[in-house]
Amino acid sequence: MSFTAAIVGRPNVGKSTLFNRLVGKRLALVDDRPGVTRDRREGDARLGDLEFTIIDTAGFEEAPAGSLPARMREQTDAAIAMADVVLLLVDARSGLMPLDKTFGEIVRKANKPTILVANKSEGKAGESGRLEAYELGLGTPIPLSAEHGEGLGDLYDALREALPDATEFPVEDEIDENAEGGPIRVAIIGRPNAGKSTLINRLLGEERLLTGPEAGITRDSIAVRLDWNGQAFQVHDTAGIRKRANVQEKLEKLSVADALRAIKFAEVVVLLLDAMHPFEEQDLRLADLVVREGRALVIAMNKWDLIERKGGAGHLREEVDHWLPQVKGVPIVAVSGLSGENLDRLMKGIVDSHEVWNKRIGTSALNRWLTSATSQHPPPAVSGRRIKINYVTQPKARPPSFVLFTTRADAVPEAYRRYLINSLRESFELPGTPIRLMLREKENPFDDKSSR
Incomplete structure (x- = not known):
């Protein structure tokens, strides 16, 4: 059977480091300061011949109801409820803390198989802290070093003992970027407090992601699966991206880097604008970034319910095109x-943009278009010499990319390139998607003869 394991513990005991070690990738943000993780993050873990779902959680502290730490604790409680087995991490170097005992009571009340892990046990410095962990009454603490990968064999044995019915099962292949029929990978980006997590929660129909009035709650790029009218999606919630000059702290830099990585691996990017303050400079920079990365783009104007003139959505088309x-x-x-x-x-x-992004056009249709476009507006003469465009082809999609073979590729003015791109967009119904147009010079068969 497959199973789900949740990693819990107080802040800064190494939960995200262990999560990254088990999934084999640096998915979760890791930093020396406590409280980096806020949302719960799920990943596909592998340990020996076991493959299972692992959940990274926030390390919470006692806090008043309704506060951000309290909402983080709710996410951790949900992870424990979902799990088949709980990995309770303690810091062997700092020894047992009162909050470790609080966590011990929480997992005991959950009545789930629990594995006590004494992290940071490398060397002799962690021996005394590991022995202190016996006070929790949760069995023998497993010495582990998530950072260095030591003690994973003991963790494997403990999982086997806690879940004797767990067996290995076929490893799922990673999603191929060019595979058809798989989930559409979507990244939702925007400035801080634009409402990205709230939007995803509404799509899911549950409070899956941490939300609140505070700006910058989301730090990790969290991926969730979504089914909408029979179509599967993998939606990435990302941290709000501010202007580069305003990003000073190391943790925010890591969050922004994680968001930019989500854009690179997405197929469709939804740029979420705040309807109260739309089309700010940072919004335009983010849109331009998506285009340069070659991803399909959708603009979503959020918080539309706060705008009084509800019938005025028509002007948005003109503003975006401008x-x-x-x-x-x-x-x-x-x-x-x-x-x-x-x-x-x-x-x-999103679905329509994905279809356009994957669109392929036949070579014969492209060359008919080329004949028409160049006859209506011939290439200009540069330095008294005419530019001749011979033919065009589409070598790839995602995004649609075209190659024009011409006599003087470096002499084609940028304005004429834009004309050809706009003509392609209108002639073959490619609205909104980035278009790549590359110019290549056709080989001259007489070059060798002239050199001889």
């Missing part, structure tokens, strides 16, 4: 993550 001419026709949807308004239109926009 501010983002490089992706003219990009889908724009006015939504409300709080009330759920227009979520169907948003998901349809």
Whole structure:
């Protein structure tokens, strides 16, 4: 059987380090300061011949109801409830703390198989702290060093003992970027407090991600699976991205880097704008970044329920085309993550953008277009010499990429390139998607003869 394991413990005992070690990737942010993890993060872990789901959780402290630490604790409680086995981590170097005993009571009341792990046990410095962990009454503490990968064999034996029915099962292949029929990978990005986590929670129909009035709650890029009208999606919630000049702290730099990584691995990126303050400079920079990365783009205007003139959505089309001419026709949807308004239109926009992003056009149709486009507006003469464009082809999609073979590739003006791109977009219905247009010089068969 497959199973789910939750890693819990007080702040800064190494939960995210162990999570990364088990999944074999640096998915969770790790830093020396406590309290880096806030949301619960799930990953596919492997240990020996076992493959299972692992959940990283926030290390919580006692806090008043409704506060951010209290909401973080709710996420940890949900992870414990989902788990088949709980890995309770303590810090062997610092010894047993009162909060460790609190966690011991929590997992004891949960009535789940619990494995006590004494992390940071490398060397002799952690021996005394590991022995102190016996006071929790949760069995023999397993000495482990998540950072150096020591003690994983003992953890494997403990999992086998705690879940004797657990067996190995076929490893699922990672999603191929060019595979068809798999989930559409979506990254939702935007400035801090634009409502990204609230929107995803509304799509899921549950409070899966941590939300609140505080800006910058999300730190890790959290991936969740979503099924909408029979179509599977893998949606990444990301940290809010501020201007580079305002990002000073190391932790925020790590969060932004994680968000940028989510953009690179996404197929469709939803740029979430705040309807109260739309089209700020940072929004335009993020849109331009998505285009340069070659990802399909959807603009979502969030908090639309706060705008009084609800009938004024028509002007958004003109504004977007004005501010983002490089992706003219990009889908724009006015939504409300709080009330759920227009979520169907948003998901349809994502699917439509994904289809355009994957679109391929036949070579014969492209060359008919080329003949028409160059006859209407011939290439200009540069330095008294005409530029001749011979033919065009599409070597790849995702995004649609075209190669034009011409006599003088370096002499084609940028304005004429833009004309050709806009003509391609209109002629073959490629609204909103980035278009790559590369110019290559056709080989001259007489070059060798002239040199001889």
